[in-house]
Amino acid sequence: MVIAVDGPTASGKGTIARALARHYGLPHLDTGLLYRAVGHQCAKVGGNPDDPDDALAATTFADALLENPDLRSEETGGLASRVSVHPAVRQALFERQRAFATQAGGAVLDGRDIGTVIAPEAVAKLFVTASVKARAERRFLEMQARGAPVTLDEIEADLAARDERDRSRAAAPLVAAPDAAVLDNSDLCAEASIAAAIALVEARRAR
Numbered sequence: 001m002v003i004a005v006d007g008p009t010a011s012g013k014g015t016i017a018r019a020l021a022r023h024y025g026l027p028h029l030d031t032g033l034l035y036r037a038v039g040h041q042c043a044k045v046g047g048n049p050d051d052p053d054d055a056l057a058a059t060t061f062a063d064a065l066l067e068n069p070d071l072r073s074e075e076t077g078g079l080a081s082r083v084s085v086h087p088a089v090r091q092a093l094f095e096r097q098r099a100f101a102t103q104a105g106g107a108v109l110d111g112r113d114i115g116t117v118i119a120p121e122a123v124a125k126l127f128v129t130a131s132v133k134a135r136a137e138r139r140f141l142e143m144q145a146r147g148a149p150v151t152l153d154e155i156e157a158d159l160a161a162r163d164e165r166d167r168s169r170a171a172a173p174l175v176a177a178p179d180a181a182v183l184d185n186s187d188l189c190a191e192a193s194i195a196a197a198i199a200l201v202e203a204r205r206a207r
Contacts, residue, residue, distance in 0.1 A: 017110035031111035039079025115177035127176035
């Protein structure tokens, strides 16, 4: 069984995807981490994340980079959004994601184009979303816990900018698949969001 979980930055899709993976005993892949690794690698070698050639060269990052905690920073998230607009970068990472999605037994993947591009045949597709305000408040608390020097206004502006880039890019824009179940968790806690997601997956499996 393949479960696709898509949605904008800080919507809670990662938390939900990990919970679904535990619930169903399936492996999980945070595909956004791949793009964060590309963005991080590009900047590390002095490349320009807005340049398609520089961004493509960074797709050859070492697997060990995926364990780097710096990939979770707001700065790296912004770099990931910038490199992800390049079709060549998306194609370079496609096979890696596709191989994970088609492994024996199934998998749970979260990202922005799982249900539309990476695993359109997924048994269950969820599009997890929340208001920019709700997402900014969650990310702000997360960054505060890490001691990151950011303000709520800065995070909200950054999320809005990322949303615009992700939705307007030519290659695999952020959009809910036609057959995806939309879960707006603006007013839900993590536990309630996870319960709702499991219920939606069960409903899709029953069809």
